[in-house]
Amino acid sequence: MTATTQVPEKRTPMPPRIDEQTGSGIPFTRLVSLELRKLTDTRAGRVLILVTIALVIGVGLIGTFSGKATQDKDLNDFLALGSLPLQMLLPLLGVLAVTSEWSQRTGLVTFTLEPRRSRVAFGKWAAALVLGLAGVVLAAVSSLAFTALADALRDSNPSWDLSWQVLLGTVLGQLLYMSIGVAFGMLIQNTPGAVVAFLILPTLWSILGSFSWAESVAHWADTNRTLSPLYDGTMQGDDWAKLLVSLLIWLALPMIVGIWRMTHSEVKSA
Secondary structure (H helix, E strand, O other), X not given: OOOOOXXXXXXXXXXXXXXXXXXXXXXXXXHHHHHHHHHHHOHHHHHHHHHHHHHHHHHHHHHHHOOOHHHOOOHHHHHHHHHHHHHHHHHHHHHHHHHHXXXXXXXXXXXXXXXXXXXXXXXXXXXXXXXXXXXXXXXXXXXXXXXXXXXXXXXXXXXXXXXXXHHHHHHHHHHHXXXXXXXXXXXXXXXXXXXXXXXXXXXXXXXXXXXXXXHHHHHHHOHHHHOHHHXXXXXXXOHHHHHHHHHHHHHHHHHHHHHHHHHHOOXXXX
16 A cells, blocks of 8 residues: 655645734825815705805894994904804704714715724814804905995995904804814714704703893803804803813713714614
8 A cells, every 4th residue: 555645735824913002094184185075065055055155144244334423333243244144054064974974874984984983073173163263264355345344335444453362263163163163963863864953952042141130140051142252252250160060961961972972883784
């Protein structure tokens, strides 16, 4: 009998495991640019942006041609008027930035391309803040234009002085409103529910705060009151503490719970 020798099979070596810590992943700036594209490429996003621009121009025209000669608006007044539509409408884009992943069933693709959902969450937040800054630039440019228009048409000799406190307060206030919109979107994850909650809950709280038995609490928990000195550039004393408490209620708590939900929610493709 002849002995047979078995030749060991030659195995193809397995590729080395990719270390998650050393993998570069998608750059954060690319995530932000993608989220900005999502917001501006959809019909809802475009409509909101166009309506916001139209309202900024509309309130500027109303401020230019309304009132008596003794009530002519200056640069501060036009900036305050232009900021109103931004406070109401632009944060809805922050809501849509988050809820679109669930309402449009795109979450499976998004979280497959970037499994680290926390980075996606912060990318959406950053994209909303960029839009908020763009809105402030729009309000500033429109306020300059309408101040010049009022001076030319009504010879009102308006004041062109704009303190850095008012400008900084307008920027910070708009960024905070955008952040609150993002927080509501992360918390609720449903577009109609998050939009209604963002628009209705603060309004209802403001109405309750008008009653004497809730007024003392409203001074610390109503963002409409705590953000007003920030926009006016008159923050002093305990105004900062009141603002901090209101932001803990309406921004920090929803954001923390919302990020946890976003990173743990089940994603469905259909």
